[in-house]
Amino acid sequence: MKRILLKLSGEALAGGKGFGFDEETCLGVARQVKVLLEQGIQVAIVIGGGNFWRGRNSSKIIERTKSDQIGMLGTVMNCIYVSEIFRTLGMKTKVYTPFLCGSFTELFAKDSAVEALEEGKVVFFAGGTGHPYFSTDTGTTLRAIEIEADAILLAKAVDGVYDSDPKTNPQAKKFDKISIQEVVDRRLQVVDLTSTIMCMENKMPMVVFGLNEENSIVKALSDEFNGTYVTVD
Template sequence: MNDLKRILLKLSGEALAGDKDFGFDEATCLKVAEQVKQITDKGTQVAIVIGGGNFWRGRNSSKIIERTKSDQIGMLGTVMNCIYVSEIFRTLGMQTEVYTPFMCGAFTKLFSKDAAVADLNAGKVVFFAGGTGHPYFSTDTGTTLRAIEIEADAILLAKAVDGVYDSDPKTNPNAKKYDSVSIQQVVDERLQVVDLTATIMCMENKMPMVVFGLNEENSIVKTLYGEFTGTYVTV
Protein backbone atom coordinates (compact mmCIF):
# COMPACT_ATOMS: atom_id res chain seq x y z
CA MET A 1 0.00 0.00 0.00
CA ASN A 2 2.92 2.37 0.53
CA ASP A 3 3.20 2.84 -3.24
CA LEU A 4 0.06 5.00 -3.23
CA LYS A 5 1.07 8.54 -4.13
CA ARG A 6 -2.36 10.19 -4.08
CA ILE A 7 -5.33 8.96 -2.10
CA LEU A 8 -8.88 10.08 -1.44
CA LEU A 9 -9.82 9.40 2.16
CA LYS A 10 -13.56 9.11 2.89
CA LEU A 11 -14.39 9.71 6.52
CA SER A 12 -17.68 8.77 8.10
CA GLY A 13 -19.42 11.71 9.72
CA GLU A 14 -20.78 9.39 12.39
CA ALA A 15 -17.29 8.12 13.16
CA LEU A 16 -16.06 11.70 13.69
CA ALA A 17 -18.80 12.14 16.28
CA GLY A 18 -17.16 9.44 18.41
CA ASP A 19 -19.39 8.24 21.23
CA LYS A 20 -21.53 11.37 21.04
CA ASP A 21 -23.49 10.17 17.97
CA PHE A 22 -23.98 13.80 16.93
CA GLY A 23 -21.70 16.71 16.08
CA PHE A 24 -17.93 16.52 16.57
CA ASP A 25 -15.66 14.66 18.94
CA GLU A 26 -12.54 16.78 19.00
CA ALA A 27 -10.28 13.98 20.28
CA THR A 28 -11.34 11.71 17.40
CA CYS A 29 -10.73 14.48 14.85
CA LEU A 30 -7.29 15.17 16.32
CA LYS A 31 -6.35 11.49 16.00
CA VAL A 32 -7.31 11.61 12.32
CA ALA A 33 -5.31 14.80 11.81
CA GLU A 34 -2.21 13.35 13.48
CA GLN A 35 -2.35 10.31 11.21
CA VAL A 36 -2.86 12.33 8.05
CA LYS A 37 0.11 14.52 9.02
CA GLN A 38 2.27 11.40 9.30
CA ILE A 39 1.41 10.25 5.79
CA THR A 40 1.63 13.69 4.17
CA ASP A 41 5.03 14.20 5.82
CA LYS A 42 6.12 11.05 3.95
CA GLY A 43 4.98 12.52 0.64
CA THR A 44 1.52 11.00 0.13
CA GLN A 45 -1.01 13.44 -1.30
CA VAL A 46 -4.32 13.37 0.58
CA ALA A 47 -7.77 14.53 -0.46
CA ILE A 48 -10.69 14.05 1.95
CA VAL A 49 -14.46 13.69 1.72
CA ILE A 50 -16.51 13.66 4.93
CA GLY A 51 -20.04 12.37 5.18
CA GLY A 52 -22.72 14.39 6.94
CA GLY A 53 -24.40 11.66 8.97
CA ASN A 54 -23.34 13.21 12.28
CA PHE A 55 -25.79 16.02 11.46
CA TRP A 56 -28.28 14.91 8.81
CA ARG A 57 -29.06 12.13 6.37
CA GLY A 58 -30.96 13.48 3.39
CA ARG A 59 -32.78 10.33 2.36
CA ASN A 60 -34.21 9.41 5.74
CA SER A 61 -34.02 12.43 8.05
CA SER A 62 -37.54 13.70 7.42
CA LYS A 63 -40.81 12.37 6.04
CA ILE A 64 -42.32 15.80 5.49
CA ILE A 65 -39.43 17.77 3.94
CA GLU A 66 -39.14 17.40 0.16
CA ARG A 67 -36.20 15.17 -0.83
CA THR A 68 -34.31 17.84 -2.77
CA LYS A 69 -34.30 20.21 0.20
CA SER A 70 -33.45 17.41 2.59
CA ASP A 71 -30.43 16.49 0.47
CA GLN A 72 -29.35 20.13 0.38
CA ILE A 73 -29.37 20.23 4.18
CA GLY A 74 -27.15 17.14 4.13
CA MET A 75 -24.75 18.82 1.71
CA LEU A 76 -24.40 21.78 4.07
CA GLY A 77 -23.69 19.34 6.90
CA THR A 78 -20.68 18.06 4.97
CA VAL A 79 -19.48 21.64 4.47
CA MET A 80 -19.57 22.21 8.23
CA ASN A 81 -17.66 18.97 8.77
CA CYS A 82 -14.95 19.84 6.27
CA ILE A 83 -14.45 23.37 7.58
CA TYR A 84 -14.19 22.08 11.14
CA VAL A 85 -11.82 19.20 10.39
CA SER A 86 -9.75 21.41 8.08
CA GLU A 87 -9.16 23.80 10.98
CA ILE A 88 -8.16 20.90 13.25
CA PHE A 89 -5.59 19.94 10.61
CA ARG A 90 -4.27 23.50 10.52
CA THR A 91 -3.61 23.44 14.27
CA LEU A 92 -1.06 20.69 13.55
CA GLY A 93 0.70 22.77 10.90
CA MET A 94 -0.88 21.36 7.74
CA GLN A 95 -2.04 23.59 4.92
CA THR A 96 -5.57 22.92 3.70
CA GLU A 97 -8.20 24.01 1.18
CA VAL A 98 -11.93 23.26 1.19
CA TYR A 99 -13.70 22.96 -2.17
CA THR A 100 -17.45 22.86 -2.84
CA PRO A 101 -19.40 22.39 -6.09
CA PHE A 102 -21.45 25.50 -5.26
CA MET A 103 -20.58 28.95 -3.95
CA CYS A 104 -20.32 29.35 -0.17
CA GLY A 105 -19.20 32.95 -0.07
CA ALA A 106 -15.67 33.20 1.32
CA PHE A 107 -15.97 29.97 3.32
CA THR A 108 -14.79 27.63 0.55
CA LYS A 109 -13.41 27.60 -2.99
CA LEU A 110 -15.52 26.62 -5.99
CA PHE A 111 -14.34 23.19 -7.16
CA SER A 112 -11.88 23.04 -10.04
CA LYS A 113 -9.92 19.92 -10.85
CA ASP A 114 -6.87 21.92 -11.94
CA ALA A 115 -6.86 24.02 -8.77
CA ALA A 116 -7.37 21.01 -6.51
CA VAL A 117 -4.57 19.03 -8.17
CA ALA A 118 -2.27 22.06 -7.95
CA ASP A 119 -3.00 22.26 -4.21
CA LEU A 120 -2.26 18.56 -3.79
CA ASN A 121 1.01 18.93 -5.67
CA ALA A 122 1.87 21.83 -3.37
CA GLY A 123 1.48 19.57 -0.35
CA LYS A 124 -1.91 20.81 0.85
CA VAL A 125 -4.62 18.54 2.19
CA VAL A 126 -7.69 19.12 0.04
CA PHE A 127 -11.25 18.71 1.33
CA PHE A 128 -14.17 18.12 -1.03
CA ALA A 129 -17.40 19.20 0.66
CA GLY A 130 -20.97 19.45 -0.60
CA GLY A 131 -21.08 16.10 -2.40
CA THR A 132 -21.78 16.46 -6.11
CA GLY A 133 -23.88 19.56 -5.49
CA HIS A 134 -27.02 17.74 -6.64
CA PRO A 135 -29.80 15.88 -4.79
CA TYR A 136 -30.25 12.12 -5.08
CA PHE A 137 -26.47 11.56 -5.03
CA SER A 138 -24.77 10.43 -1.82
CA THR A 139 -21.36 11.40 -0.50
CA ASP A 140 -20.27 7.94 -1.72
CA THR A 141 -20.92 9.10 -5.27
CA GLY A 142 -19.22 12.43 -4.56
CA THR A 143 -16.22 10.53 -3.21
CA THR A 144 -15.92 8.34 -6.28
CA LEU A 145 -16.41 11.25 -8.66
CA ARG A 146 -13.69 13.36 -7.05
CA ALA A 147 -11.28 10.41 -6.80
CA ILE A 148 -11.66 9.76 -10.51
CA GLU A 149 -11.34 13.44 -11.38
CA ILE A 150 -8.11 13.98 -9.44
CA GLU A 151 -6.74 10.61 -10.64
CA ALA A 152 -6.27 9.19 -7.16
CA ASP A 153 -4.52 5.84 -6.85
CA ALA A 154 -7.20 4.50 -4.49
CA ILE A 155 -10.12 5.41 -2.26
CA LEU A 156 -9.63 4.73 1.45
CA LEU A 157 -12.97 4.23 3.20
CA ALA A 158 -12.68 4.83 6.95
CA LYS A 159 -15.88 3.44 8.45
CA ALA A 160 -17.46 2.59 11.75
CA VAL A 161 -17.02 -1.12 10.80
CA ASP A 162 -13.61 -2.64 10.12
CA GLY A 163 -14.12 -4.03 6.62
CA VAL A 164 -16.57 -5.61 4.18
CA TYR A 165 -18.86 -8.38 5.46
CA ASP A 166 -21.31 -10.71 3.73
CA SER A 167 -24.03 -9.37 6.04
CA ASP A 168 -24.39 -6.70 8.71
CA PRO A 169 -22.05 -7.62 11.61
CA LYS A 170 -24.14 -5.45 13.94
CA THR A 171 -27.13 -7.74 13.53
CA ASN A 172 -25.46 -11.01 12.53
CA PRO A 173 -22.71 -12.23 14.90
CA ASN A 174 -21.75 -14.88 12.31
CA ALA A 175 -21.18 -12.40 9.50
CA LYS A 176 -18.12 -13.28 7.41
CA LYS A 177 -15.46 -10.63 6.85
CA TYR A 178 -13.64 -10.51 3.51
CA ASP A 179 -9.89 -9.88 3.34
CA SER A 180 -10.29 -9.10 -0.36
CA VAL A 181 -13.28 -8.90 -2.66
CA SER A 182 -13.68 -7.97 -6.31
CA ILE A 183 -15.75 -4.98 -7.35
CA GLN A 184 -17.84 -7.38 -9.48
CA GLN A 185 -18.70 -9.42 -6.40
CA VAL A 186 -19.65 -6.23 -4.57
CA VAL A 187 -22.13 -5.45 -7.35
CA ASP A 188 -23.46 -9.01 -7.72
CA GLU A 189 -24.02 -9.54 -4.00
CA ARG A 190 -24.98 -5.94 -3.17
CA LEU A 191 -22.30 -5.83 -0.47
CA GLN A 192 -22.43 -2.69 1.64
CA VAL A 193 -19.24 -0.90 0.62
CA VAL A 194 -20.51 2.24 -1.12
CA ASP A 195 -23.87 2.77 -2.80
CA LEU A 196 -24.56 1.13 -6.16
CA THR A 197 -24.02 4.28 -8.24
CA ALA A 198 -20.59 4.81 -6.69
CA THR A 199 -19.74 1.11 -7.05
CA ILE A 200 -20.50 1.13 -10.78
CA MET A 201 -18.38 4.26 -11.21
CA CYS A 202 -15.46 2.53 -9.49
CA MET A 203 -15.91 -0.53 -11.69
CA GLU A 204 -16.06 1.44 -14.95
CA ASN A 205 -13.06 3.61 -14.03
CA LYS A 206 -10.99 0.87 -12.34
CA MET A 207 -10.78 2.71 -9.03
CA PRO A 208 -9.77 0.35 -6.18
CA MET A 209 -11.09 0.83 -2.67
CA VAL A 210 -9.74 -0.04 0.76
CA VAL A 211 -12.18 -0.42 3.65
CA PHE A 212 -11.11 -0.26 7.30
CA GLY A 213 -12.29 0.83 10.74
CA LEU A 214 -11.56 4.45 11.59
CA ASN A 215 -11.75 3.86 15.33
CA GLU A 216 -9.00 1.24 15.38
CA GLU A 217 -5.73 2.57 16.75
CA ASN A 218 -3.64 4.36 14.10
CA SER A 219 -5.73 2.70 11.39
CA ILE A 220 -5.07 5.20 8.58
CA VAL A 221 -1.30 4.94 8.93
CA LYS A 222 -1.45 1.16 9.29
CA THR A 223 -3.57 0.87 6.17
CA LEU A 224 -0.95 2.67 4.11
CA TYR A 225 2.14 1.14 5.67
CA GLY A 226 1.65 -2.57 5.92
CA GLU A 227 -0.45 -3.53 8.93
CA PHE A 228 -3.77 -3.57 7.12
CA THR A 229 -6.63 -5.53 8.70
CA GLY A 230 -9.57 -4.35 6.60
CA THR A 231 -10.79 -5.34 3.14
CA TYR A 232 -9.31 -4.68 -0.29
CA VAL A 233 -11.88 -4.07 -3.03
CA THR A 234 -10.08 -4.96 -6.26
CA VAL A 235 -10.85 -3.92 -9.81
Protein backbone atom coordinates in the same frame (compact mmCIF):
# COMPACT_ATOMS: atom_id res chain seq x y z
CA MET B 1 0.49 5.01 -3.35
CA LYS B 2 1.09 8.63 -4.29
CA ARG B 3 -2.41 10.12 -3.95
CA ILE B 4 -5.40 8.89 -1.97
CA LEU B 5 -8.91 10.09 -1.21
CA LEU B 6 -10.00 9.40 2.36
CA LYS B 7 -13.74 9.11 3.04
CA LEU B 8 -14.83 9.75 6.64
CA SER B 9 -18.35 9.42 7.96
CA GLY B 10 -19.84 12.37 9.79
CA GLU B 11 -20.91 10.04 12.59
CA ALA B 12 -17.28 9.03 13.13
CA LEU B 13 -16.36 12.65 13.83
CA ALA B 14 -18.97 12.78 16.58
CA GLY B 15 -17.17 10.08 18.55
CA GLY B 16 -19.34 8.70 21.34
CA LYS B 17 -21.56 11.78 21.41
CA GLY B 18 -23.48 10.79 18.29
CA PHE B 19 -23.94 14.40 17.18
CA GLY B 20 -21.69 17.33 16.30
CA PHE B 21 -17.93 17.02 16.77
CA ASP B 22 -15.64 15.16 19.13
CA GLU B 23 -12.45 17.20 19.08
CA GLU B 24 -10.14 14.40 20.19
CA THR B 25 -11.46 12.10 17.45
CA CYS B 26 -10.81 14.79 14.85
CA LEU B 27 -7.32 15.41 16.24
CA GLY B 28 -6.62 11.69 16.02
CA VAL B 29 -7.50 11.72 12.32
CA ALA B 30 -5.39 14.82 11.77
CA ARG B 31 -2.33 13.29 13.43
CA GLN B 32 -2.54 10.23 11.19
CA VAL B 33 -2.99 12.27 8.01
CA LYS B 34 0.07 14.31 8.99
CA VAL B 35 2.08 11.06 9.07
CA LEU B 36 0.92 10.25 5.53
CA LEU B 37 1.94 13.71 4.33
CA GLU B 38 5.37 13.22 5.87
CA GLN B 39 5.63 9.98 3.88
CA GLY B 40 5.04 11.96 0.68
CA ILE B 41 1.44 10.84 0.15
CA GLN B 42 -1.04 13.39 -1.21
CA VAL B 43 -4.31 13.36 0.74
CA ALA B 44 -7.80 14.48 -0.26
CA ILE B 45 -10.75 14.05 2.10
CA VAL B 46 -14.53 13.75 1.81
CA ILE B 47 -16.65 13.85 4.96
CA GLY B 48 -20.28 12.79 5.25
CA GLY B 49 -22.86 14.90 7.08
CA GLY B 50 -24.54 12.26 9.24
CA ASN B 51 -23.46 13.90 12.49
CA PHE B 52 -25.90 16.70 11.62
CA TRP B 53 -28.38 15.47 9.02
CA ARG B 54 -29.07 12.20 7.26
CA GLY B 55 -30.80 13.43 4.12
CA ARG B 56 -34.06 11.73 3.22
CA ASN B 57 -34.10 9.78 6.50
CA SER B 58 -34.19 12.94 8.60
CA SER B 59 -37.72 14.13 7.83
CA LYS B 60 -40.95 12.73 6.44
CA ILE B 61 -42.36 16.13 5.49
CA ILE B 62 -39.41 17.98 3.94
CA GLU B 63 -39.11 17.52 0.18
CA ARG B 64 -36.17 15.30 -0.87
CA THR B 65 -34.29 17.97 -2.82
CA LYS B 66 -34.31 20.39 0.12
CA SER B 67 -33.40 17.62 2.55
CA ASP B 68 -30.38 16.69 0.43
CA GLN B 69 -29.35 20.34 0.25
CA ILE B 70 -29.35 20.54 4.04
CA GLY B 71 -27.15 17.45 4.10
CA MET B 72 -24.72 19.03 1.63
CA LEU B 73 -24.37 22.07 3.90
CA GLY B 74 -23.70 19.72 6.82
CA THR B 75 -20.70 18.34 4.93
CA VAL B 76 -19.46 21.90 4.36
CA MET B 77 -19.55 22.57 8.10
CA ASN B 78 -17.67 19.33 8.73
CA CYS B 79 -14.94 20.08 6.22
CA ILE B 80 -14.41 23.64 7.45
CA TYR B 81 -14.17 22.41 11.06
CA VAL B 82 -11.84 19.50 10.36
CA SER B 83 -9.63 21.58 8.06
CA GLU B 84 -9.11 24.01 10.93
CA ILE B 85 -8.21 21.14 13.26
CA PHE B 86 -5.60 20.10 10.67
CA ARG B 87 -4.24 23.64 10.59
CA THR B 88 -3.65 23.61 14.35
CA LEU B 89 -1.18 20.77 13.70
CA GLY B 90 0.70 22.78 11.11
CA MET B 91 -0.88 21.41 7.92
CA LYS B 92 -2.07 23.59 5.06
CA THR B 93 -5.56 22.92 3.76
CA LYS B 94 -8.04 23.93 1.11
CA VAL B 95 -11.80 23.33 1.07
CA TYR B 96 -13.63 23.00 -2.24
CA THR B 97 -17.35 22.92 -2.94
CA PRO B 98 -19.27 22.38 -6.20
CA PHE B 99 -21.30 25.53 -5.47
CA LEU B 100 -20.41 29.02 -4.28
CA CYS B 101 -20.15 29.51 -0.50
CA GLY B 102 -18.98 33.12 -0.46
CA SER B 103 -15.46 33.31 0.93
CA PHE B 104 -15.85 30.16 3.06
CA THR B 105 -14.67 27.73 0.37
CA GLU B 106 -13.33 27.67 -3.17
CA LEU B 107 -15.31 26.51 -6.19
CA PHE B 108 -14.07 23.07 -7.24
CA ALA B 109 -11.86 22.79 -10.30
CA LYS B 110 -9.70 19.76 -10.98
CA ASP B 111 -6.58 21.71 -11.95
CA SER B 112 -6.73 23.83 -8.80
CA ALA B 113 -7.31 20.81 -6.55
CA VAL B 114 -4.47 18.80 -8.09
CA GLU B 115 -2.14 21.79 -7.82
CA ALA B 116 -3.00 22.15 -4.12
CA LEU B 117 -2.33 18.44 -3.55
CA GLU B 118 1.03 18.68 -5.30
CA GLU B 119 1.89 21.62 -3.03
CA GLY B 120 1.41 19.34 -0.03
CA LYS B 121 -1.94 20.72 1.08
CA VAL B 122 -4.74 18.53 2.42
CA VAL B 123 -7.69 19.06 0.11
CA PHE B 124 -11.28 18.74 1.37
CA PHE B 125 -14.17 18.14 -1.02
CA ALA B 126 -17.37 19.36 0.65
CA GLY B 127 -20.93 19.63 -0.62
CA GLY B 128 -21.10 16.26 -2.35
CA THR B 129 -21.77 16.52 -6.08
CA GLY B 130 -23.80 19.69 -5.56
CA HIS B 131 -26.97 17.90 -6.67
CA PRO B 132 -29.75 16.07 -4.81
CA TYR B 133 -30.27 12.32 -5.13
CA PHE B 134 -26.52 11.66 -4.97
CA SER B 135 -24.84 10.46 -1.78
CA THR B 136 -21.45 11.48 -0.41
CA ASP B 137 -20.33 8.03 -1.59
CA THR B 138 -20.99 9.21 -5.14
CA GLY B 139 -19.23 12.50 -4.45
CA THR B 140 -16.25 10.57 -3.08
CA THR B 141 -15.99 8.34 -6.14
CA LEU B 142 -16.46 11.22 -8.55
CA ARG B 143 -13.71 13.33 -6.97
CA ALA B 144 -11.34 10.36 -6.67
CA ILE B 145 -11.72 9.68 -10.38
CA GLU B 146 -11.35 13.36 -11.29
CA ILE B 147 -8.13 13.88 -9.33
CA GLU B 148 -6.79 10.50 -10.51
CA ALA B 149 -6.34 9.12 -7.01
CA ASP B 150 -4.62 5.77 -6.65
CA ALA B 151 -7.33 4.48 -4.30
CA ILE B 152 -10.25 5.43 -2.09
CA LEU B 153 -9.73 4.81 1.64
CA LEU B 154 -13.06 4.11 3.33
CA ALA B 155 -12.92 4.63 7.10
CA LYS B 156 -16.07 2.97 8.42
CA ALA B 157 -17.68 1.83 11.66
CA VAL B 158 -16.90 -1.81 10.76
CA ASP B 159 -13.40 -3.11 10.09
CA GLY B 160 -13.84 -4.29 6.51
CA VAL B 161 -16.23 -5.89 4.03
CA TYR B 162 -18.37 -8.82 5.22
CA ASP B 163 -20.70 -11.21 3.40
CA SER B 164 -23.52 -10.04 5.72
CA ASP B 165 -24.02 -7.47 8.46
CA PRO B 166 -21.67 -8.39 11.34
CA LYS B 167 -23.85 -6.37 13.71
CA THR B 168 -26.77 -8.75 13.20
CA ASN B 169 -24.94 -11.93 12.13
CA PRO B 170 -22.15 -13.13 14.47
CA GLN B 171 -21.16 -15.67 11.79
CA ALA B 172 -20.58 -13.02 9.10
CA LYS B 173 -17.44 -13.69 7.07
CA LYS B 174 -14.92 -10.92 6.55
CA PHE B 175 -13.08 -10.66 3.24
CA ASP B 176 -9.37 -9.82 3.19
CA LYS B 177 -9.71 -9.14 -0.54
CA ILE B 178 -12.72 -9.03 -2.85
CA SER B 179 -13.21 -7.94 -6.45
CA ILE B 180 -15.43 -5.01 -7.32
CA GLN B 181 -17.40 -7.35 -9.60
CA GLU B 182 -18.21 -9.62 -6.66
CA VAL B 183 -19.27 -6.59 -4.61
CA VAL B 184 -21.74 -5.72 -7.39
CA ASP B 185 -22.94 -9.31 -7.85
CA ARG B 186 -23.50 -9.82 -4.12
CA ARG B 187 -24.95 -6.31 -3.64
CA LEU B 188 -22.57 -5.78 -0.73
CA GLN B 189 -23.00 -2.30 0.70
CA VAL B 190 -19.41 -1.09 0.65
CA VAL B 191 -20.61 2.11 -0.97
CA ASP B 192 -23.93 2.68 -2.71
CA LEU B 193 -24.55 0.93 -6.02
CA THR B 194 -24.02 4.04 -8.16
CA SER B 195 -20.60 4.57 -6.60
CA THR B 196 -19.71 0.88 -6.92
CA ILE B 197 -20.47 0.89 -10.64
CA MET B 198 -18.41 4.08 -11.08
CA CYS B 199 -15.46 2.45 -9.32
CA MET B 200 -15.78 -0.64 -11.49
CA GLU B 201 -16.02 1.28 -14.76
CA ASN B 202 -13.11 3.57 -13.89
CA LYS B 203 -10.95 0.95 -12.16
CA MET B 204 -10.84 2.77 -8.83
CA PRO B 205 -9.82 0.38 -6.00
CA MET B 206 -11.05 0.79 -2.45
CA VAL B 207 -9.40 0.10 0.90
CA VAL B 208 -11.99 -0.52 3.63
CA PHE B 209 -11.14 -0.43 7.35
CA GLY B 210 -12.45 0.52 10.77
CA LEU B 211 -11.69 4.09 11.78
CA ASN B 212 -11.86 3.29 15.50
CA GLU B 213 -8.89 0.93 15.39
CA GLU B 214 -5.67 2.52 16.64
CA ASN B 215 -3.69 4.25 13.90
CA SER B 216 -6.02 2.69 11.31
CA ILE B 217 -5.53 5.31 8.58
CA VAL B 218 -1.75 4.94 8.60
CA LYS B 219 -2.04 1.14 8.80
CA ALA B 220 -4.35 1.15 5.75
CA LEU B 221 -1.27 1.98 3.66
CA SER B 222 1.14 -0.37 5.40
CA ASP B 223 1.80 -4.07 5.91
CA GLU B 224 -0.21 -3.87 9.16
CA PHE B 225 -3.48 -3.39 7.26
CA ASN B 226 -6.32 -5.47 8.72
CA GLY B 227 -9.29 -4.45 6.57
CA THR B 228 -10.45 -5.38 3.07
CA TYR B 229 -8.97 -4.58 -0.33
CA VAL B 230 -11.61 -4.11 -3.03
CA THR B 231 -9.76 -4.84 -6.27
CA VAL B 232 -10.61 -3.73 -9.81
CA ASP B 233 -8.32 -6.00 -11.87
